[in-house]
Amino acid sequence: MILTTLLIGALLVGALITFVVLGVGHFVPWLFVLATIGLVVLVKFREKRKFLVWKDEYSVGIEAIDKDHRKLLNLINQFQTAVLYRTGREFEQEAFDALVNYTRTHFKREEDLMEEHGYPDFEAHREQHRKMIAQVEACMAQYTSEGRQVPLERAVAFLQDWLINHINGTDQEYSEYLRSKGVR
Ligand SMILES: [Fe+2]
Ligand SMILES: [Fe+2]
Structure with a gap:
């Protein structure tokens, strides 16, 4: 830059x-x-090209979940902006915290929906959420202790893959089931 x-x-x-x-x-x-x-x-x-763009194929057909996913995508983009333009540690940390906090809110919303409607793979999906949170927390702990020594560009790329794999992979698995239960 x-x-x-x-x-x-x-x-x-x-x-x-x-x-x-x-x-x-x-x-x-x-x-x-x-x-x-x-x-x-x-x-x-x-x-x-370094920013994520929402695509229709990411939709799981459930309004509240799509809204969450869009928000998470925007939060990763905000983090990318903070890293790319070197806005300083405070902004980077804020953007990162906002992402982690909203990820928790979103996972809880998904888990409540799955549990409420008796989704058969609920436990496996919840376990995936736990692993994802652990991965992000590890990333965050490294950042908190080492600051800008951590290659943040790599952390952003990791989070981008992490989110797209979640939206376009694991979450597509419950979409049909929940929609068959009338969830929109
Ligand atoms: Fe999700
Ligand atoms: Fe999920």
């Missing part, structure tokens, strides 16, 4: 100097301008 900013700055300075020395009629300053624009577009494109 810092290197890219420096490079963009250098290209802009290059454009400015060559405009002054060679004038606007010369092609060289315009090459600097084009290179700057190209680099900015490339950086924006690459940044965008």
Whole structure:
């Protein structure tokens, strides 16, 4: 990020100097301008790909659960923003805590629904939730003790996979059963 900013700055300075020395009629300053624009577009494109985007296929067909999943997705994106733009430890910690807290709320909502409607694989699903919370807590403990020494970009990538596997994998398993019980 810092290197890219420096490079963009250098290209802009290059454009400015060559405009002054060679004038606007010369092609060289315009090459600097084009290179700057190209680099900015490339950086924006690459940044965008680092964020999760909701897809219709993620839906489990139950409104409250889909709403939770969207919120979790946004919370991971907020964490990504905090990490990507190096907003500081306080913001990173806040974003991380918000994600963990809402994950607990969401898991409880799913578990209550499964239990209420007698979902046969309830215990196995609850066990998966426990494991997922343990994984995130381990990630959090490492962060709390080591701070920015922990490669946070890797932690974000892990959480992104973790959430998508949950939404698109394990949660799809109860979708049909709960919907057959009239849960929407
Ligand atoms: Fe879920
Ligand atoms: Fe789940």
